[in-house]
Amino acid sequence: MFITKYIKDVYKGVRSLLVGMKRTLYYFTHHKEIITQQYPDNRDTLVLPERFKGEVVMPHNENNEHRCTGCQACELACPNGTIKVIFKNELTPEGKKKKAIDKLVYHLELCTMCNLCVEACPSDAIKMAQTFEHSVFDRNELTKILNNPGSKIMEGVE
Amino acid sequence: MWSFSNIANNLHKWLSETFNPTMTLIIEMVLAGVAVIGLFAALGLVLVIMERKVSAWMQIRLGPNRVGPKGMLQSLADTLKLLVKEGLTPNGADKLLFNLAPFVAMIVAMLLMAPIAFAKDFQLWDLNIGVLYVSAISSIMVISILMAGWASNNKYSLMGAMRSGAQIVSYELSAGLSILAVVVMTGSLQVSDIIHSQADGWWIFKGHIPMVVAFITFIIAVTAETNRAPFDLAEAESELTAGFHTEYSGMKFALFFLAEYVNVFIVCAIGATLFLGGWMPFHIGNWTQFNHVMDYIPSSIWFFGKTFFLIFVIMWFRWTFPRLRIDQLLNLEWKYLLPISMINLLIVTAMAILKWHF
Amino acid sequence: MFEEVGTTTEGDIIINVGPQHPATHGVLHLVITLNGETIKKVEPHLGYIHRSIEKMCESLSYRQFIYVTSRMDYLSSHINNHACALCVEKGLQVEVPPRAQVIRVLMDELTRIASHELWWGAMAMDLGAFTPFFHAFRERESINDIMEETCGARLTMNYMVPGGVMQDLHPNFQKKVKEFMQLYKRKIHEYDELVTGNIIFQNRMKNVGYLSAEDAVSYGCSGPAARGSGVSCDIRKIYPYEIYDKLEFDEVLETGGDSFARYMVRIREMQQSIRIIEQLIDNIPEGDFQAKTKAVLKLPKGEFYTRVETARGELGVYIVSEGGTTPYRIKFRSPGFSNLSVLDHIARGSKLGDLVAMMGTLDLVIPDIDR
Numbered sequence: 001m002f003i004t005k006y007i008k009d010v011y012k013g014v015r016s017l018l019v020g021m022k023r024t025l026y027y028f029t030h031h032k033e034i035i036t037q038q039y040p041d042n043r044d045t046l047v048l049p050e051r052f053k054g055e056v057v058m059p060h061n062e063n064n065e066h067r068c069t070g071c072q073a074c075e076l077a078c079p080n081g082t083i084k085v086i087f088k089n090e091l092t093p094e095g096k097k098k099k100a101i102d103k104l105v106y107h108l109e110l111c112t113m114c115n116l117c118v119e120a121c122p123s124d125a126i127k128m129a130q131t132f133e134h135s136v137f138d139r140n141e142l143t144k145i146l147n148n149p150g151s152k153i154m155e156g157v158e
Numbered sequence: 159m160w161s162f163s164n165i166a167n168n169l170h171k172w173l174s175e176t177f178n179p180t181m182t183l184i185i186e187m188v189l190a191g192v193a194v195i196g197l198f199a200a201l202g203l204v205l206v207i208m209e210r211k212v213s214a215w216m217q218i219r220l221g222p223n224r225v226g227p228k229g230m231l232q233s234l235a236d237t238l239k240l241l242v243k244e245g246l247t248p249n250g251a252d253k254l255l256f257n258l259a260p261f262v263a264m265i266v267a268m269l270l271m272a273p274i275a276f277a278k279d280f281q282l283w284d285l286n287i288g289v290l291y292v293s294a295i296s297s298i299m300v301i302s303i304l305m306a307g308w309a310s311n312n313k314y315s316l317m318g319a320m321r322s323g324a325q326i327v328s329y330e331l332s333a334g335l336s337i338l339a340v341v342v343m344t345g346s347l348q349v350s351d352i353i354h355s356q357a358d359g360w361w362i363f364k365g366h367i368p369m370v371v372a373f374i375t376f377i378i379a380v381t382a383e384t385n386r387a388p389f390d391l392a393e394a395e396s397e398l399t400a401g402f403h404t405e406y407s408g409m410k411f412a413l414f415f416l417a418e419y420v421n422v423f424i425v426c427a428i429g430a431t432l433f434l435g436g437w438m439p440f441h442i443g444n445w446t447q448f449n450h451v452m453d454y455i456p457s458s459i460w461f462f463g464k465t466f467f468l469i470f471v472i473m474w475f476r477w478t479f480p481r482l483r484i485d486q487l488l489n490l491e492w493k494y495l496l497p498i499s500m501i502n503l504l505i506v507t508a509m510a511i512l513k514w515h516f
Numbered sequence: 517m518f519e520e521v522g523t524t525t526e527g528d529i530i531i532n533v534g535p536q537h538p539a540t541h542g543v544l545h546l547v548i549t550l551n552g553e554t555i556k557k558v559e560p561h562l563g564y565i566h567r568s569i570e571k572m573c574e575s576l577s578y579r580q581f582i583y584v585t586s587r588m589d590y591l592s593s594h595i596n597n598h599a600c601a602l603c604v605e606k607g608l609q610v611e612v613p614p615r616a617q618v619i620r621v622l623m624d625e626l627t628r629i630a631s632h633e634l635w636w637g638a639m640a641m642d643l644g645a646f647t648p649f650f651h652a653f654r655e656r657e658s659i660n661d662i663m664e665e666t667c668g669a670r671l672t673m674n675y676m677v678p679g680g681v682m683q684d685l686h687p688n689f690q691k692k693v694k695e696f697m698q699l700y701k702r703k704i705h706e707y708d709e710l711v712t713g714n715i716i717f718q719n720r721m722k723n724v725g726y727l728s729a730e731d732a733v734s735y736g737c738s739g740p741a742a743r744g745s746g747v748s749c750d751i752r753k754i755y756p757y758e759i760y761d762k763l764e765f766d767e768v769l770e771t772g773g774d775s776f777a778r779y780m781v782r783i784r785e786m787q788q789s790i791r792i793i794e795q796l797i798d799n800i801p802e803g804d805f806q807a808k809t810k811a812v813l814k815l816p817k818g819e820f821y822t823r824v825e826t827a828r829g830e831l832g833v834y835i836v837s838e839g840g841t842t843p844y845r846i847k848f849r850s851p852g853f854s855n856l857s858v859l860d861h862i863a864r865g866s867k868l869g870d871l872v873a874m875m876g877t878l879d880l881v882i883p884d885i886d887r
Contacts, residue, residue: 012715016718017479019709019713020709020711020713020714021474022709023478023710024478024710027217027218028212028215028216031215033218034215034219035218035654035657038223048664049664049665051664051665051666051667051686077579077580079576079577112583112672113674114674115674115682116580116583116674120811128668213646217650217651218650218654219650313531317553317868321553387644388644388716391869394869395538396641396643396644397539397868397869397872399538477646477647478645479714479716480643480644480645480711480714480716480720481645481716482716482719482720483867483869483870486719
């Protein structure tokens with residue numbers, strides 16, 4: 001019948017609306033369901049997973065030594081030309097000339113955090129750091145030199 | 159006891175002792191105007207922060223929590239921002255209408271404040287056709303929206319305004335019919351009469367199911383009339399970017415924004431007055447003790463409590479439902495709300511004649 | 517040359533939806549001819565986010581070009597990478613270790629759920645309901661956390677490499693995925709309560725944007741957009757890759773052809789993805805996560821084509837190799853482009869408000885269309 005169908009439609013419609021309103025009321029009254037993280041405030045307790053790809057860094061040990069041999073594998077692996085290896089000639093104690101890295105230039109502004117350089121590195125000299133607040137006022141600050149000044153290659157890394 | 163009516167009476171007494179009658183009238187009118195503007199601003203601030211908090215909690219967010227204690231001054235900061243922004247008038251706009259529209263919206267909202275009883279014996283203007291006045295003035299609102307939409311010289315704005323025109327004109331019918339249900343029961347259009355008729359029980363309880371139906375129809379219709387979601391087609395964000403106020407910026411936009419919230423407050427105040435007894439406390443039959451306790455709560459708190467409850471309901475709608483389409487919106491009015499409220503009005507009239515209510 | 521924009525016939529107006537518009541979720545530009553509220557014509561203008569990814573890939577090696585494809589359909593970046601990795605493997609004739617295959621399928625299905633979650637929230641937001649957007653993000657966030665832990669990023673992961681995956685699974689992976697599935701099962705009924713069962717929503721979706729099976733085929737639709745019209749086109753079933761042929765799951769088909777059918781396909785697809793993950797999560801085989809490949813990859817001379825099922829439909833990768841270290845030509849057959857082309861056909865004659873519902877259910881990701 002027309003009238004019963006009409007009333008049924010109205011009933012069903014109102015019921016579906018009330019079900020939705022019950023759900024939102026539940027969240028309105030249950031504040032423990034709130035999932036907001038107050039980001040700049042929780043900086044101290046913020047833990048990023050160890051694999052998070054923030055930027056490329058070169059770890060140095062306490063003697064200011066790194067593991068980079070200057071093989072340029074990272075430079076070749078990088079799709080964007082983010083990494084540049086600049087060499088210098090060093091004299092070994094025996095008096096021989098030896099090629100070593102002068103600077104490992106890393107352009108953060110070009111980097112897409114694809115992790116290919118870290119994968120390519122044969123001597124584990126570079127790795128991804130968990131930093132992510134990269135904004136600076138001067139674009140030049142984004143061009144970084146990864147090896148510390150005066151650093152040397154670690155003993156035994158070829 | 160402390161109450162709004164005492165303050166008003168003492169002020170009136172003092173003024174009439176100090177000044178001559180004409181001066182007293184002028185000063186009282188200015189004071190009333192200032193009070194309305196003050197209330198206007200305060201309502202805007204309170205309702206915006208309320209809406210943001212309600213939406214945040216329903217959306218499992220925290221909401222504004224930085225400016226002031228618990229973010230309570232956020233809307234004040236937003237108002238300051240809007241005040242210092244440039245109010246652009248687009249090239250090709252009808253300059254007069256474009257700049258006039260927000261003020262029309264605001265003036266309409268202000269005029270609607272007149273017959274509302276905020277507390278016991280505290281009313282700006284208790285005119286004998288109060289309810290009719292409200293429904294008449296509130297329909298001027300559509301003119302400001304049409305003006306804004308037309309004068310913006312923007313297709314989105316025009317479409318929003320046209321949608322809003324069709325919508326407000328349609329929904330006025332069922333809003334009016336559900337108001338009539340109370341008027342039929344009371345036998346008076348005067349707001350104070352309607353409130354006094356509910357001294358022994360609010361109409362929503364006294365009037366059995368037909369009154370509940372009228373109340374629900376009223377809430378739905380006024381939600382549509384104030385262009386609130388799920389009936390916010392006039393400013394449907396995903397379709398028309400911002401509808402009729404697409405081209406407005408700065409304080410002109412803020413006035414529209416404010417007018418929307420004040421309109422929500424007013425329709426909720428009307429709803430509370432007609433169906434929930436205005437400032438009348440909640441009484442249950444013969445429970446004298448309970449009724450005494452209820453009487454101790456000031457009448458203004460009763461009024462604002464009921465009004466804000468209704469505002470909460472309307473916000474609750476907004477943050478739960480998706481938006482209707484324009485043809486569905488008109489279907490809902492003409493195929494569902496209007497027939498239901500007409501039949502309902504017939505039943506209410508029969509009840510009033512046969513004295514079936516309590 | 518350029519079409520003159522203005523009033524065409526008496527009473528018609530032309531509006532530009534986009535490139536900046538809240539409903540297009542990106543820089544899609546639709547020129548819509550309207551008669552009142554009724555749509556007479558929809559004309560998509562593309563190219564606002566064209567980055568010539570296909571050309572870029574020609575100068576990148578076979579290891580390098582995979583990361584670029586994350587930027588096409590950024591919501592199913594794993595699946596894009598997967599398609600490219602598969603194509604390179606096909607050329608190299610590399611056998612992927614079973615562990616890597618399972619990891620890849622797991623990641624694909626997680627991505628599919630995450631993508632559908634975002635689509636669900638964004639579509640509800642298009643229709644005017646803001647709350648579901650945040651509720652969808654709650655579940656999506658836990659998937660993102662899983663991805664972040666294992667792959668190191670949340671959106672553009674670059675986890676697939678030719679021959680397997682870049683890193684092994686994180687030790688917490690299984691625990692976290694199980695937690696996510698519990699959360700998902702606890703919250704799935706809210707989707708029905710808030711959106712699916714809602715009378716307003718159903719009225720907005722039903723009998724809107726009807727797409728017949730014939731039209732779906734002739735326009736080249738794929739994915740949920742075509743399956744909503746009853747066209748069986750799930751690549752995972754028809755041309756199974758990796759271990760999909762050994763898994764138990766149903767191809768979701770709806771016959772309605774309207775927006776609601778397309779909506780239901782995606783909702784039910786999420787449950788099928790959960791089913792796949794349930795089968796795999798306790799049965800990840802031990803072994804290598806990456807096959808041994810040469811440092812410099814060289815594809816033999818020839819043409820290679822693979823296709824996978826992304827969250828939006830069929831993604832085809834076509835590589836022409838001249839035998840060098842870089843591809844001679846790469847062509848992506850992206851699902852979004854074909855799905856967008858159907859918009860004009862289904863939108864004619866409906867209301868402006870329906871356009872939003874149609875665009876929502878076609879699930880357009882603009883960078884995928886433009887590339």
